[in-house]
Amino acid sequence: MLGNVIGGFIVILVGTSLMPTVAQQVGLAQGNENVTGASDTLVGLTTLFYALAIATSAIGIAALGLRQSGLM
Amino acid sequence: MKIHQWLLLLVFLFVIPLVSSQVQTLGTYKVGDCVNLIQLCDNCTYNNITSITSNPEGGILIKGEFWMERNGTHYNYTFCGNGYAGQYVVNGHGDENGLDTVWAYDYYVTPSGYRNILGLFIIMIGVVYGIGLFGFFGRNVWVSIIGGMLMMTLGLFTLMNGVDIYRNFMTESFSYFTIGLGAFFAIYAGLDLIDENL
Secondary structure, eight states, X not given: OHHHHHHHHHHHHHHHHHHHHHHHHHHHHHHSTTOOHXXXXXXXXXXXXXXXXHHHHHHHHHHXXXXXXXXX | OOHHHHHHHHHHHXXXXXXXXXXXXXXXXXXXXXXXXXXXXXXXXXXXXXXXXXXXXXXXXXXXXXXXEEETTEEEEEEOOOOSSEEEEXXXXXXXXXXXXXXXXXXXXXXXXOOSOHHHHHHHHHHHHHHHHHHHHTTOXXXXXXXXXXXXXXXXXXXXXXXXXXXXXHHHHHHHHHHHHHHHHHHHHHHHHXXXXX
16 A cells, blocks of 8 residues: 555656646647647647546545545 | 888878868757857958858758858858758858968757767667556556656657657657557556556
C-alpha cells in the first residue's frame, strides 16, 4: 500500500510539474509552420493524453486506497 | 623516385590542405535566427559580402554586393534568411592593404542551435524508451506511467528540435510515434490500475 501511495504521489507530482512545460511546448509546436493538418491535431492532443495519464494515476491510487480500506 | 623526393611529396601533401583551408567557421545557430556575419580587418576601407549559399537546401540565397557596416576594424552584416538547416557559406571581399582580397567562411544552422550532439540524443532516447518499455512489459504501473510521460515530452522535444542536425519527415514520424506510444503506455497502465481495483 505504502509503495503504491509513494509511487502515485511521485508520478502525480512529476506529472503536474511538467504539465505547464508540455502545454507550452505543444503551443510552440502548433505555431510551427511545418506542423499542419492531422499532425497539428495530434500534437494538440498531447496535452490531453498527458492530463489523462495524470488523471488515471490519481483515480487509480484512489481506487486502490478505497479497495484496501474495505470501502469498495 | 628517391627517398628525398618522396619526403618532399609528403611535405607538399601536408602543406596543401593548410594553404587551401581558408574557409573558417563562424559557429552554429538556430533555424530562423538572424546571424551577425562579421569580418575583421585593420586596414580596410570596405568589406562586402558577395554571396551566401546554403547546403544541402536553399542554394544561392543572396548574390551581389552587400555592404558591411563598419565599426573600427569590425565589419558586420546581419543576415536573417536562415530558414534551412545545413551549412551556409559566406563569400566576400575587402581591400586589405589596398588590394582587393577575397575571403570566405561558413556557419551552420540546425533546428536546435547545437551540433554534434547525436550521442546525447541516442542516450536520451535509449534511457526514455528503456524506462517506458521496462515499466510497461515489467508490469510496473508507476514506472510505466512516468516512462510514458517522459516519452511524450521526448516526442515533443524531437518534434521541435529534430534529432541533432536533422529535422525531416523521419524525425517527425519518430516524434509522433514516440508521443503515441508514450500516451498508450501511460494511459493503459493508469486504466489497468483502476480496472484492477474496481
